[in-house]
């Protein structure tokens with residue numbers, strides 16, 4: 466395998482977590498004999514500072530010819546007061562749009578070692594969480610016109626939400642295909658009690674299910690209802706299909722149930738194999754520059770990349786097994802820390818996982834330099850393949 470990968474670290478903790486993902490990719494290359502050509506480009510606030518644009522032309526051009534993109538996070542308070550079309554977050558929206566990446570896949574999975582870190586009641590957390598959130602990514606309110614106008618002596622804001630049948634059809638197929646590979650169940654989220662977009666959404670999703678996926682069990686759920694059900698019984702969900710904004714909000718809730726937003730990877734895909742892979746966290750300005758961010762979501766994004774863009778299944782499992790081993794042995798970044806475990810920095814967590822991917826000998830050598838955990842992860846993992 467010889468792949469060309471564009472790396473965009475972005476702002477805040479983006480450079481810290483993506484550096485650890487790059488470390489994991491480098492050891493995969495070494496262990497399995499692959500060449501990953503990494504080319505770094507800028508986007509987001511750092512790009513505004515250097516070139517005046519959140520998505521410089523050379524960055525977009527490189528993304529359009531790359532095999533895939535590894536992305537960190539963009540944005541921060543420094544740029545919040547810019548006009549909406551100039552803010553760093555626009556970079557990502559434009560990349561997704563120009564690259565035709567309409568499906569965002571977020572595997573919301575709880576590692577059993579981290580039950581204690583979940584805000585759920587222990588008896589709920591103990592049942593685990595294993596759902597795939599499939600979020601539409603290039604339509605809806607984020608891509609409609611946004612206005613603030615003066616009317617009747619005051620400012621009035623509006624954001625247009627629209628969805629076409631074809632936009633709904635293709636994301637519905639993504640969700641149904643995903644369900645075929647999992648447990649055959651899809652919950653489609655809407656606000657059809659109020660929104661026309663949701664009524665069309667529901668109609669189209671049901672038509673695709675009836676005509677093309679009769680064996681998949683499809684259930685509708687209102688957005689407010691699933692927000693509650695996620696807290697009550699997240700184990701019930703297999704594939705959750707949502708439009709753009711509802712998916713953004715619900716995935717924030719769902720990921721926190723697994724212990725930390727820093728644990729969750731994502732893939733943004735279109736019709737081909739090219740994708741953007743990124744942890745779902747933002748730039749976390751409150752902890753940026755302190756080397757305490759959790760890099761596991763970024764590292765697991767590499768596993769998603771190897772599996773989805775390159776079909777490298779053993780390599781993806783090697784990453785997941787490395788993460789499991791480090792968690793089993795009780796090493797934790799502060800966001801998932803608990804009694805008896807050993808706190809490690811972002812870079813040390815990355816080093817441990819990379820060592821575990823490369824060889825047991827290398828892992829033990831790194832672990833020997835750290836204090837020994839007095840209590841290992843509350844519940845050990847099964848084999849890595851059972852988790853992803």
Ligand code: NAD
Pocket residue numbers: 478482537538539540541542554557725726727728745746747748749750751752757758759760800
């Ligand atoms: P955030 O995800 O950056 O942070 C939310 C909270 O989670 C913070 O307390 C942060 O410290 C913590 N956190 C996040 N990632 C973590 C990690 N890896 N390890 C440990 N703790 C972690 O969300 P926010 O605070 O709402 O947004 C901050 C900035 O990021 C904003 O400018 C926002 O627009 C931007 N943002 C960017 C993206 C993206 O680039 N894809 C996504 C979301 C938010």
